[in-house]
Amino acid sequence: MIALTERPIDSSALLEQVTSPLAGAVVLFLGTTRELTGERKTRHLDYECYPEMAERKLAELEGEARRRWNLTDCAIVHRLGRLEIGEASVAVAVSSPHRQAAFEAGKWLIDTLKEVVPIWKRETWADGTTEWVHPGLATGPTNPAENSSQG
Amino acid sequence: MIALTERPIDSSALLEQVTSPLAGAVVLFLGTTRELTGERKTRHLDYECYPEMAERKLAELEGEARRRWNLTDCAIVHRLGRLEIGEASVAVAVSSPHRQAAFEAGKWLIDTLKEVVPIWKRETWADGTTEWVHPGLATGPTNPAENSSQG
Amino acid sequence: MNVRVQLFAVARQLAGRDAIELVLPEGATISQLRQSLAAQVPQLASVLPHVMFAVDSEYADDDRTISPGAAVACIPPVSGG
Amino acid sequence: MNVRVQLFAVARQLAGRDAIELVLPEGATISQLRQSLAAQVPQLASVLPHVMFAVDSEYADDDRTISPGAAVACIPPVSGG
Numbered sequence: 001m002i003a004l005t006e007r008p009i010d011s012s013a014l015l016e017q018v019t020s021p022l023a024g025a026v027v028l029f030l031g032t033t034r035e036l037t038g039e040r041k042t043r044h045l046d047y048e049c050y051p052e053m054a055e056r057k058l059a060e061l062e063g064e065a066r067r068r069w070n071l072t073d074c075a076i077v078h079r080l081g082r083l084e085i086g087e088a089s090v091a092v093a094v095s096s097p098h099r100q101a102a103f104e105a106g107k108w109l110i111d112t113l114k115e116v117v118p119i120w121k122r123e124t125w126a127d128g129t130t131e132w133v134h135p136g137l138a139t140g141p142t143n144p145a146e147n148s149s150q151g
Numbered sequence: 152m153i154a155l156t157e158r159p160i161d162s163s164a165l166l167e168q169v170t171s172p173l174a175g176a177v178v179l180f181l182g183t184t185r186e187l188t189g190e191r192k193t194r195h196l197d198y199e200c201y202p203e204m205a206e207r208k209l210a211e212l213e214g215e216a217r218r219r220w221n222l223t224d225c226a227i228v229h230r231l232g233r234l235e236i237g238e239a240s241v242a243v244a245v246s247s248p249h250r251q252a253a254f255e256a257g258k259w260l261i262d263t264l265k266e267v268v269p270i271w272k273r274e275t276w277a278d279g280t281t282e283w284v285h286p287g288l289a290t291g292p293t294n295p296a297e298n299s300s301q302g
Numbered sequence: 303m304n305v306r307v308q309l310f311a312v313a314r315q316l317a318g319r320d321a322i323e324l325v326l327p328e329g330a331t332i333s334q335l336r337q338s339l340a341a342q343v344p345q346l347a348s349v350l351p352h353v354m355f356a357v358d359s360e361y362a363d364d365d366r367t368i369s370p371g372a373a374v375a376c377i378p379p380v381s382g383g
Numbered sequence: 384m385n386v387r388v389q390l391f392a393v394a395r396q397l398a399g400r401d402a403i404e405l406v407l408p409e410g411a412t413i414s415q416l417r418q419s420l421a422a423q424v425p426q427l428a429s430v431l432p433h434v435m436f437a438v439d440s441e442y443a444d445d446d447r448t449i450s451p452g453a454a455v456a457c458i459p460p461v462s463g464g
Contacts, residue, residue, distance in 0.1 A: 012163045015179075021186035021236045027257075028166075028179040031383050034248065035172035047382065050310055050375055053359035054382075078382060085172045090383050097185065099261060106178075107254045110383060118356070118375075119382025120311035132312040133381040137352045142315070182464050198463065201391055201456055204440035205463075229463060241464050261464060269437070269456075270463025271392035283393040284462040288433045293396070 001075040002058035004049060014075050014093040023072035023095035027106040031090040033083050041126035045083045050118040054078070057117045065094070065109050069101040076109060078119055089121070152226040153209035155200060165226050165244040174223035174246035178257040182241040184234050192277035196234045201269040205229070208268045216245070216260055220252040227260060229270055240272070303328055305368060307339065308375040313353065316345045326368065332357070333364040335374065346376075353378045384409055386449060388420065389456040394434060397426045407449065413438070414445040416455065427457075434459045 001017065011030060018026055033045050062074050072095040079089050092109045096102040123131045129141035152168065162181060170177055184196050213225050223246040230240050243260045247253040274282045280292035305324045309317050324338050332355045340347045354377040355362050357369075361377070368374060388403045395401055405419050413436045421428045435458040436443050438450075442458070449455060 011166055015162055015181070019181070019183055019237060021184075024183060024185040026179075026181040026183060026239075028177075028181075029250065029254075030166070030170070030177040030179075031250070032170055032174060032177060032246075033172075034175040048310065049382070050308065050356070050359075050377070052373070053356055053375065053377075056359045086170060088170075088177075095183075099180065099182070099258075103180075103254065103258045107250075110250060114380070114383035116361075116380070117382050118310065118377050118380055120378065121381045122311070132315060132378070134312055134349075134352075134379040135381060136379050137312070137349060199391065200463070201389065201437070201440075201458070203454070204437055204456065204458075207440045265461070265464035267442075267461070268463050269391065269458050269461055271459065272462045273392070283396060283459070285393055285430075285433075285460040286462060287460050288393070288430060 002055065002062055003077045004051065004054060004058075004080055005077060006079070006081045009077050009079055009088045009091045011088065011091055014077065014091055017075055018073040018093045018095040020072045020095055022097065024097050025099035025102040026093065026095045027099070027102040029092040029106050029110050030088045031110070032088050033085050035085045037123075042085065043124045043126050043128070044085070045089070045124070046122045047078070047080045047083065047089060048120055048122075049078070049080055053118050058113070061109055061112055061117070065105045068108070069096060069105040070098070071096050071101065071105055074105070074109075076113065078113075078117070153206065153213055154228045155202065155205060155209075155231055156228060157230070157232045160228050160230055160239045160242045162239065162242055165228065165242055168226055169224040169244045169246040171223045171246055173248065175248050176250035176253040177244065177246045178250070178253040180243040180257050180261050181239045182261070183239050184236050186236045188274075193236065194275045194277050194279070195236070196240070196275070197273045198229070198231045198234065198240060199271055199273075200229070200231060204269050209264070212260055212263055212268070216256045219259070220247060220256040221249070222247050222252065222256055225256070225260075227264065229264075229268070303330075303370045305330075305335065305372070305374055307335070308373070310376065311378050313346060313349060313376045313378050316349065317343050318345075328370070329367050331364065332362050332366050332368065335368060336364070339376070349378060384411075384451045386411075386416065386453070386455055388416070389454070391457065392459050394427060394430060394457045394459050397430065398424050399426075409451070410448050412445065413443050413447050413449065416449060417445070420457070430459060
């Protein structure tokens, strides 16, 4: 199962979904919004995506993980929109008869998701400036006045 | 935090406990009761432990994991007594600023727990026979009449 | 042919719009689209060397030709997760 | 000295009790305890080569000497998790 959602991620529901009498191991990964990046303080984060492609890539990741490991179930959910500190932006839940497969698949899924799925986050720092996060690309902060002109 | 409990493991409470504004990653591992071992069907499992030593070993594991990785929080809970199919026998929850540390610590904790913590499980198979599980030691099944004489 | 390029994140912010309409020769490649985009939207010039493009929701190399009617998107380095 | 050895899991099942009281010489080692246990509780003989012992909640090697009053436990291969 894959999903993109504007609502808080319900990790209990995900755990319940992947738990099975056929599985001996469940691994859940949650990516949560950190308050500090080095010494800079985050006020909140906004996530946006390219919906058609993000769904397609997430579905490809699920399929590939199921081919590579013996998984009983697999669920990937990414949150979109405004996130406050401490909230989960992404959840990966996998179950398997054996824990090695569950750990490997969980780690591969989040590592690969972060490389290929077209989702972007924008930091709003404590001082109100905003900044799109693009690894390898220095974008620099935008002040609030400039920023308010775009969605 | 470490705990041994006769009650069902509350994984939501564990996730909430380790989630923190300082952590960007949470990894939860659940070991759950499988119905099938090869072609044999399990009716239920019973776990017992050597309480003083199990608590001490779990606390040592938590301390060692916190020394080896940069963890924000760490919780290990093992269930004792009778478990039905699909229930969690063990939960390991770790949070960290970075996901690599969270995955490594989670995997090391469950791998090491399974090697050193004095906890034992007894299978009750679908046919009513029981069998203590001791890796490397062939114990063989005990029929229900024999078994009822001990706790 | 007319090609509509969807923009996201910093590319959308720099261009000040969600999408750009370009006129490209039939059989144009992603490489040609990249050049045309830099010429028509100078604000994007600094980031274009660092972005990927997608055609019909798949990452596309620079030598990929664009079919008429294809869905084209500019994909800055992703930061989900 | 009197040494009380706690039994768990299959060892408890085979012996039919939770603990065994042994009389050992002062300064006896885990190795001597292992031999004494096999002699006094023959039902345990088959598993004793495969079990560990703990003294005061720590795993103890065969050459470890047992202090009077120490908490000793027989630890069959563990299967938690």
